[in-house]
């Protein structure tokens with residue numbers, strides 16, 4: 193039971209004393225913070241001054257004339273040294289700046305929790321205070337403990353009594369005597385509770401009732417027990433989190449990243465940097481939405497990428513179909529892919545087929561490209577194929593490709609040496625001015641004893657530069673014709689459960705797409721995989737942690753590719769099978785089992801989050817009602833209005849109703865999001881409303897979320913939340929079958945405080961099946 197200290201009951205008389213006592217402590221901590229702020233500010237100014245001086249010095253030296261050969265080497269060594277000095281000064285300044293920022297944040301709210309623990313053998317308990325960052329006083333005592341410190345886990349995990357926590361030195365136990373929560377603002381305690389729960393609901397009520405910000409906030413003060421399990425899991429190599437909409441999956445990932453970074457700095461196995469972590473996010477808006485959480489915890493952001501960006505970057509020169517384009521084209525039936533074909537392309541069986549093919553592809557079936565320079569043949573594909581064919585039969589495909597590449601590079605080098613004696617080279621050399629000549633010699637300026645050697649070197653450099661495109665082509669394995677190779681692979685496989693005609697058509701589609709420099713999303717990843725396996729490239733071993741939010745949007749093929757591309761990474765995958773918009777729904781346990789097998793995971797772990805925090809109780813109840821098995825969702829008890837459905841009978845009336853809704857919602861809320869099924873409907877709503885309201889139509893290239901009225905197709909709203917949501921046109925014609933459950937559930941669960949639905953004619957059966965007391969139905973008069 194929570195105990196509200198501000199209650200005016202007799203029993204709480206003492207608590208008011210307690211409160212005064214706590215306020216006195218807050219005052220002392222605030223004094224300490226203020227003292228350190230002054231100190232830090234001075235340190236910062238000194239560091240800044242020093243950095244500027246070192247940078248200035250460096251800039252002056254860097255512009256020293258390096259044409260004089262004798263001076264050049266010395267200058268180089270000095271520059272190296274000074275560059276190092278600049279680096280150290282900048283790092284030092286950044287560290288002090290970070291401390292300063294942390295102190296400023298602590299000044300707003302120094303801590304949010306207190307635990308009283310009594311270790312065995314101690315005569316009385318000790319009080320520890322927990323906040324966003326740790327703070328020590330002059331005597332080096334911890335005045336505030338960082339929320340990520342081992343001991344702080346008790347605050348999130350333990351109920352009163354005997355508790356255990358993990359430290360780098362092993363498991364420790366203690367007796368938890370008291371757990372107290374605070375809300376402190378600008379040095380004043382606004383609220384405090386004693387609780388036996390993880391974090392009492394009163395505090396959550398207050399946090400969740402606030403209006404939505406443009407960017408997500410950290411949740412360190414109110415992390416729940418199951419979320420804490422995700423955050424502090426350092427053991428699993430494959431962690432799968434199935435969490436219902438609004439259960440804090442995204443929040444948990446971000447706090448987890450902050451935790452892992454802290455843990456590695458404070459006794460973890462090895463130092464982990466933010467750029468060794470990569471997060472696959474559902475869209476660019478989402479990337480912006482979460483961008484402030486880690487900085488607010490004093491950490492740098494991890495790398496973030498959307499699947500679309502990742503594929504585009506790896507398949508340069510091809511227009512890769514996005515998930516959204518696929519969704520839109522599936523919906524309007526322009527060129528739907530056969531279900532059996534897609535199921536196969538997305539399965540582990542297909543990944544295995546690619547692997548087997550690459551291992552055993554016969555020599556004569558490897559497809560090569562000519563290598564051209566300025567449009568003329570440099571290496572013909574026949575010559576390349578001949579080199580490949582000379583490699584030992586026992587060598588792997590990758591080995592042969594690598595050996596071929598090395599032979600080609602050797603040939604290129606030989607050509608450079610021969611061609612360096614050509615007349616055009618001498619002519620070009622004669623025409624060079626001193627500056628360009630020295631550029632050509634680079635660090636070797638002044639190192640040659642004989643002029644002839646210097647000229648020979650410069651000539652080779654001229655040819656090397658001219659032939660650089662050939663080198664790049666070889667280096668990037670462009671001599672392998674990946675498209676034809678993949679096409680050959682498609683022709684070779686005979687998938688068990690796919691209609692052969694469908695498969696042939698797919699192969700032809702792939703071919704046509706390539707002619708137009710396009711590739712379907714379903715082929716993009718297997719093609720990349722095939723390329724990597726044959727060429728032995730594409731693997732990034734520096735990534736230690738990979739996170740996928742909205743895992744239900746990824747196919748097994750894509751996941752297996754990530755495993756291959758990031759072989760050293762531990763995987764954390766989070767999602768909600770009920771929000772499957774793009775793929776077939778897969779049960780979490782089944783997904784974990786499949787992945788654990790495909791990844792050969794040693795310590796797989798599944799955590800389920802079933803409490804939903806985002807929306808008010810009536811909205812969550814309605815959203816639950818849309819699902820056949822919604823009972824598993826526990827709604828957080830935050831009161832609010834029933835969702836409204838407005839029944840209109842033609843488009844014009846629906847638009848008028850939407851306008852009225854927008855007007856009323858805007859009176860109360862900062863953001864009103866109109867969510868549609870697809871981009872065409874979003875454009876149509878925008879056209880109808882933009883004269884009456886300042887309204888923004890969002891597309892998949894947008895990176896920021898403006899305040900006010902926004903209209904967007906549902907898939908761009910993935911992972912986001914809005915104060916008030918209007919679902920536009922939820923009619924039976926738009927969502928005729930149960931296939932729409934995932935979409936409508938996703939739309940409904942984006943709303944924090946208000947949800948309205950507008951339908952033109954009869955509503956989707958998914959909605960009509962919801963129990964009528966869960967929503968208020970308003971017919972047109």
Ligand SMILES: Nc1ncnc2c1ncn2[C@@H]1O[C@H](COP(=O)(O)OP(=O)(O)OP(=O)(O)O)[C@@H](O)[C@H]1O
Pocket residue numbers: 396399400409411414415416419435436437438439440441442443444767768805806910911912913941
């Ligand atoms: N422990 C918590 N304390 C305070 N707020 C929380 C907590 N957990 C979640 N929330 C809030 O609930 C909302 C939903 O969280 P989040 O977006 O992380 O959920 P999600 O599971 O990723 O949702 P979805 O799958 O629907 O996108 C956010 O506003 C988040 O700040």
